[in-house]
Every structure is written in C-alpha cells, then in structure tokens.
Amino acid sequence: MIAINNLTFEIGARALYDEANWHIKPGEKIGLIGANGTGKTTLLKIIVGDYKPTSGTISMAKDLTMGYLNQDLLSYSSDKNIVHVAMEAFERQNQLHDEIEVLLKKLETDYTEDLLHKLSDKQHEFEVLDGYNIEYKAHEILAGLGFSEADCQRKLSTFSGGWRMRVMLAKILLQAPDILLLDEPTNHLDLPSIQWLEDYLKAFNGAIIIVSHDRWFLDKVINRTVESRKGKLNVYAGNYTFYLEEKALRAEIQRGEFKNQQSKIKQEERLIERFRAKASKAKMAQSRIKMLDKLERVDDVDDDNPEVNFSFKFSRQSGRHVTTLEHITKKYPAIDILDDAEAIIEKGDKIALIGANGKGKSTLLRIVAGADKEFEGTAVTGHNVTQTFFAQHQLESLHLEHQILQELQSFAPKHTDTELRSILGSFLFTGDDVFKKIKVLSGGEKSRVALAKALTADANFLVLDEPTNHLDMASVNILIQALQQYEGTVIVVSHDRYFLDNVANKIWFIEDQKIKQYPGTYAEYDVWNDKRKLEPKAAVPAPQPKKEEKKTEPVKQQNGGENKHQQLKKLNQDLSKMEEQIAELEKTVKNLETKLADTKIYNDSQKLKETNTAYTQKQTELKQIQQKWEALAEQILELEA
Template sequence: MISINDLTFQIGSRALYDEANWHIKPGDRVGLIGANGTGKSTLLKIIVGEYAPSSGSVSMAKDLKIGYLNQDLLSYESHHTILHVAMEAFERQNQLHDEIEELLKKIETDYSEETLYKLSDKQQEFEALDGYNIEYRANEILAGLGFSTADQHRPLNTFSGGWRMRVMLAKILLQTPDILLLDEPTNHMDLPSIKWLETYLGSFEGAIVIVSHDRYFLDKIVRKTVESRKGKLTVYAGNYSFYVEEKGLRGEIQKGEFKNQQAKIKQEERLIERFKAKASKAKMAQSRMKALDKMERVEDVDDDNPTVNFSFKFSKPSGRHVIKVENATKAYPNIEILENADGLIEKGDKIALIGANGKGKSTLLRMIAGAEGFAEGKIETGHNVTTTFFAQHQLESLHLENTILEELQAFAPKHTDTELRGILGCFLFTGDDVFKKIKVLSGGEKSRVALAKSLTTDSNFLILDEPTNHLDIQSVNILIQALQQYDGTFISVSH
C-alpha cells in the first residue's frame, strides 16, 4: 500500500529520520507514537507529499485515496454551512448536480436529442455514484460527531476550533479513502464523540494510521504500534498496552546486553593498557584496540517514564474561598451557557470540569480568569489568590526568536537558571535542548514550554484548558505527576 524506504529527513543539521523503513499494508490499523519532536506529524506530511524527504523514498499506488486530518485544518474558514462544507467531499457528485441543473434549465427551451442524451448520461452517472443519498450520508456522520440538525445549517465560521475540526473529519470520512492518516483526531472532542469515532473506525474497511496521546483510544482502535525514536521506525505487533509490555521486555534484554558489553570493553581496555607498552605484546594490544574500535556498541536503555519532583513556590497561600460565583448568567445567540448559576471553589480543590463540546466549559474558565464578561451576577476572587490561566492561545504568545531558557527567564525572573533548567528537565528539555529556539520546536514541544512557564509562576490557583492537547504520552504522565504534587488549587478541562 505505502512503502517507506531508507527515509532520511533533515531539518538544518538535525536528522529527524535517518534511513527509516516502514511498510503500511491494506487493512493495517497502526498507532504512530513517540516523544514530541520525533517527527510523527512530519512523517504524515511526507507521506501526503507536503514535505519532500532529504533522501530515500515513499512509494504508493497512483490511485490510492488518502484521507488526512491534521491540526492545520483548525484555521480553515468558510461562510458556508457545515453541511455544505462536509458535502464538498463529493466533488464529482456536486459537479454532476450542477451540470444536471443547468441541463434541466436548458431543456425548457432546447428540446434537441443531444441535450436529452447529455442529461440522461449525467443522471445515470449521478445515480451510480449514489448522488441522491449524499446529503443523508453527510447528515448521518455530522450527527454522529455531535451536530444537531439545526447546527448543520449554521455557517462553519460560527463554530469554535474544536467543532470545525470535527467538520473537517466528517468531510474526510465522507470521501471514503483507502487509508486514513489522523493526527490527534480526539483533540477538542468530548467523550460521546470519541466513543462515536471509536465505533466508526472499528467498522472502517481501509487502513488507518493514528497519531494520538490517548492510550485508551489507541488500545481500542489499533492492532499494530510503530514508535518513532532516534530517527528510526520500530514496529510492535499489537496495541499500545502490548507495546508497553513488549518494549519493557526488549529493554530488559538490551540492558543485559549493554551491561555485558560494558564489562567486556573494560576488560579489553585493561588488557590493552597492560600490554601496549611491552614490545612483545604491542602487536596484540594494537589488534585488540582495532577490534574494540570496530565493535558495534549497544546503547543503554533510556527511561521513558521518569519520576519527577517539582518544587512549587508560593509567596503566600490563598484564603479559604478561591472563587465564588453568584447568580451568574452568560449566553451567546442560541446558546445558553449559565443561568443564575452559583458555585464555590475552595482552597486545595482539584476540579475536573466536564461536559459536551459547546456547553461553555472554556467560556466558564475564561470568566473565572476574568478574561470574559457575563450578563448578570458576579464572580469574586478570594483573598491572596494569584491565578495562572493556561489555554491553547498560550502557544501563540511564545516568542519565536527566544531560546527555551530565555523564554522562561523573561517570564520568571525571580527563578535562578538552575531552577529553570530543573523545571525544563522535568519537561524533557535537558542539556543543550534548552538553547533551542522556540521557532524550531514541534507543536507538542511548544505545549511543554508553555506548561513549564505556567508552573514557574508564583500562582496558587491554576486554570487549565485542555492542557494535554499536543502532548505525547510521556509528557502527559509528567503533567499528571506535577499536578499531584501541586499544593495549590486547580480547575481543568480535559477529555
């Protein structure tokens, strides 16, 4: 189906892939995983031809239909209804529909056989392509993704980014591709929509490649896992849980091989050191040195699930009441968010704010943070409460020309470089990584920087809107550990 052969892809002097190989077969259901910045999204862009490899090849059948969902589609704008946008998937059917309409108008005055034959041919092709059912099919998929009948007749540009992404997913699914390439498809989705997508993909007959940080979603959908790591692609013959277990077993074997090889190297080095100065043994020592230089080294196993310790500093604790909501009312045209709502957030609360998409979770967080107003009532911030609000727009506020360390230095001048590097280390930026410029980072790496910034603040109240979007599974685990160690108060929206 798709063959990736000796693929090398370089960004500047850095090789993201180095002679990597992978063969995607018909019917494969693959989870493409790896740390942020290892090139998962880049690989999908190479497959669809948006990026060209530095060397090597990607080959596939000319008539292969690829459905590609990526985060860039969030910025897609249209004044058309979402039903119209979804039905753009049916290019040939739409073209035939327009031609049939023109011919029907034409035969009001032109009764020639040529016109009638043309109309008949177009109608037959339209019927063969199931053209009379395309609106029903679009309705069905949009409904499954959470859009009511009324919603389907609203313009796309009246929806939030997450809902727009669902419309683009609907459009891709309606194209009935041979293979789906899905880059973080569950970002911005609520639980009912994720369940619907699981069911849909379960019955999808083509091949699927999914990049996702949602291990539970991967376990339900994929039958094979491919890890992008250190420029190579490694295949595991099972879902994510199988991958974790199998990688652990492979790691234990590799640890043993590394330990044995290191012992052998030390033994050889002692012998060489002992005999190289003796004339009678110099030749033997030289031979052993050459053999040692040629030895293929076994790498030590990296810890993919580090335990981290955060040291949160508050100059002052908050009072007992952090946020008090009284009789708050908020609405948009046709959407009621709150009506005479009351609520209380107390010191030490760890709150998960849940609900279907479009019900106002992000709006409520912005109201609590003071970033959005409301029609009636009041929201009071308690004594000594200092707030940090993390949302996806934080990524846009990063200064692209700064290095990672400079970004944190400018944001948290009270912290020493040692403290900042310690925090960055917790988010997997070690050694010279801290001197990378923001502009060369992947979306996931930028999310890690933005989260690290949020956790360097003196705040005793965190407001987190979808903090795991774009994060790899390892980074999600680190964020969980950080929040477990956080002594303040937080409220989070997450799927």
C-alpha cells in the same frame, strides 16, 4: 499496500530518516508516534507525495486512494455552506448531478431518444454510486463532529479555524479512501466529537495512520504503533499502552545486553594490556584488538521519560472552602449557560471540568477565576486563597523580546536561577535553550513557558484552561507529574482524557444548566456515564470506600521429632533440588530473552504476546525460587552455627 524501503530524507545536513523501512498492510490502524521534531508530519507528506525522499523508495498500488488531514487545512475558506463543502468529497456524484441537471434542462426544449438514453445512463450510475443519499451522509457526519442543523446552513468562512478543520475532516471521512492519514485529528474536537470519531474510525474498513498526542484516543483506535526515533521506524504490534510495555521490555533486554557486552569488553581490554607487553603474546593481543574493533556494539538505553525534579510550593495554606458558588445564573443572547447553579471547591480538590464545546466550561472557569463578573449570584473566594489562571490567550502576554529564563525571572523573582532552570529543564528547556527569545518559539514551546510561569506562582489554587494544547506526550507527562505532587487545589478544563484521569479526583459537568459532580476519577466517571446513558435518570452514586481484606499468614509448623543432623540433611537435599530448578529456569529465561531480542517476532503479535507472557512468568518463578533458596540457606547456616 504501501512499502517504504530504505527511506532517507535530509533537511540540510540533518537526516530525519536514515534508511528507514516500513510496510503498511490493508486494514491496519496505526499510531505514528515520536518526540517533536522526529519527522512524523514530514513522513505523512512524503507518503502523499508533497515531499520527495533524498533516497529510497515508496511503493503503492496505482489505484490507491488517500485522504490526508493536515494542519495546513486550517487556512482553507469558502463562501459555500458547510454541507456543500463536505459534499465536495463526492466528486463523481457531483459531476453526474450537474450533468443530469443540464440534460433535464435540454429535454425541456429538445425531447429526443438520444438525450433520454444519456439521462437514463447518468441516473443509473448516480443511483449505483448512492448519489441520492450523499447529502444525508454529509449531515450525519457533520452532526457527529458537533454541528447543529442550523450550523449546516452557515458559510464555511463564518466559522473559526478549529471548526473549519472539523468540516475538512468530515469531507475526508466522506471520501472513504483506502487509507486515511490523520495529523492531530483531535486537536479541535470536544469530548463528544472525539468519542464519535473513535467509534467511526474503529468501524472504518480501510487503513489508518494517525499522528496524535492523545494517548487515550490512540489506545481506543489503533492496533499497531510505529515509533519514529533516531531516523528509524520501529514497529510494535499493539496499541499505545502495549507499545509502552513492549518498549520497556525491549529496553530491559537491551540494558542487560549492554552491561554484559561492556563487562566482556573490559575483560578483553585487561587481557590485551597484560599480553601487549610480552613479545610472545603480542600477536594474540593484536588479534584480540581486531576482534574488539569488529564487534557490533550494543547501545545503552536512552531515557525518554524526563521526570519532574522540583516541587511547587506556596507560602500559605488556603481555608477549607476555596470557592463557593451560590445561585449562579449566566446567560448569553443565544444560550442559557447556568440557572441558579451551586457548587463548592474544597481545599485539595483536583477537579476536571468536562463537556461539549458551547456548554459553558470556559465561562464557568472564568467565573471561578474571577475573570467574568457579568452574572447573577455570588462567587466567594475563601480565606487565604491565592490563585493563578492559565488560558491559551495568555500566550499573547509573554514578552517576545525576553529570553525564556528572563521571562520567569521577572515573574518569579523569589526563585533562584538554579530553581528556575530546574523548572525549565522539566519542561524540556535544557542548556542554552533557556536563552532563546520568546519570539522564536513555536506555539507548543510558548505554551510550555506559560505553564512554567503559572506553576512558579506562589499560588495555592490553579485554574487551568486547556493546558495540554500544543504539548507533546513528554510535556503532558511532565505536567501530570507536576500536578500530582502539587498540594494545592486545581480546576482544569481539558479534552485530554489520559491527562484528566491521572490528575483529577472529581469530575464537574454542566447539565440542565446546573453544575453536577461525580466524585471519582475520569475513568470511573466514563464507566458510570456509559451506564447512565442507558438509564438517564440514574443518580450520581456516592463512592463506596473499599474494604481491605485481612490476609491471614499460614502458620509454619516445625517438626520437633527430627534431630539437628536429620534436619540439616533434609534441608541440604531441598537446597540442591532448588539449585537444579534455578539453573533450569535461568536457562529458560535466557532462551526467551534471545527470542524477544529477535526483531522478526514483532511481526507476529500472537507469538510475541505468548513469548512475552512466558518470559514474565518464568522471571517471576525464578525470583520466587531464588528467595526461597536464600531463606533456606540462612536456615541451614543457623542450624550449622
């Protein structure tokens, strides 16, 4: 379908891609991943022809059609209503529609056989292209992306950038191209729209390449992962979770190969040093030096998963009830958000507030944070509660002339520079990065600075509104680790389901203008909610504590009838058998490692899965028998003592 061969793309003196290769096959659903700055968006632009490679080739069929969603479309505007904008996808149908209208107008004054034939031909082609249903299709996709019927009549120019992006996505989906290239398609979608898009893309017949930081979304949609790293494109035959497991396995094998090679190199270097001084061995030493120079070196494994190496502390503990909401009623002229709603946030709660856009999540969050006072009822903050509120608009309150470190110093003067630099390091600001001025940072980098500020506050209650916006996967993982170890209380609004599932222990959602609660993780809520859709009146179930099963240890019986000599003889025989088994298993494991080290296997997902399973199984067997051997050897030593 598309073949990328020896692709090199340079920006100044830096090569984003260096002789990279990648073949995209029909029907593949691919997640293109990698750290920020590794060229994912650039690669999409190269594929669609916006950028020209420095060298290498990109081959594709001449009649291949592509649909490309990119963040540049945010600036697109039109005074047409959004249905008409979406229907621009049907270029030929629209052309035929206009030509048919012209012919019908002509027939009012010039009724000829020639015009009738032309009209008939145009109408037939229009019908074959399903032209009479294109408006219905446009309405259907716009509804899936969260637009109401009233919205469909509004001009595109009256919507915000995020909603305009949804219209552009609808237009691209309606084109039904051979391949979809989607750059961060979930950025401006709420949860229901993301879930609708997942279902749509899973059923899509063409190929798809998705650049996204939403792991949950990728896992649901893709069947192949391509990592952009160090100028190369590495293919993994599965979704994002498969990629993580497979990458860890490859890293383990590479780390073993690296250690083995380093050991051999040191051994060779010691021999060379010994032989170099002897004239009779000098030729041999030179030969070994040349062999070392020609040796293809195995790289050590880089650590791509930075970990939080600091803890968030606060000087005083809150009372049991952090916030109590009673008889809350909140209305806007066009919509009622809450009506006599009640809820309690308790100490230690980590609450995910979820739902569709426009249902009142951010409003409720502002009420909890005390930023919205225009409501009926009471919102009581508990004893000793100190809170910090993070929202995207707070990026504007960063001091643009401040350096990053200076910004944190002025906000958290009680922290030492070492502590602040450690915090910034966890948010991927290392070395001299901390001296960059805020004004030169990207949106994602500013978001990380604002988050670091929020988490250095002496607060036992965090209120977070879309904290994962603009963050890459590494930064999201850092935030997850930070919140998992945070001992205070958290309420967060986010559309990142992986983030929510790893942080929240309670789910809040607004339904029938009430605040409703599910007492569990997001994954548990998701399963429950799917069942509830089939039984809408089902009550939220109380979590049932899991009963731990008591394991009974098998009773070992000693044969008292055997004397010491007989026991030792038998045990030594068993030990010898085990040694034979260990040798055989070690040989099998080594063979499987060799197979997994061969990159050709990664093109056959079934063979890779079988080899991977066999490798894991044999490693487990080897470990178990080695443990038995050690126990048996100790028993023999005790008897011999």
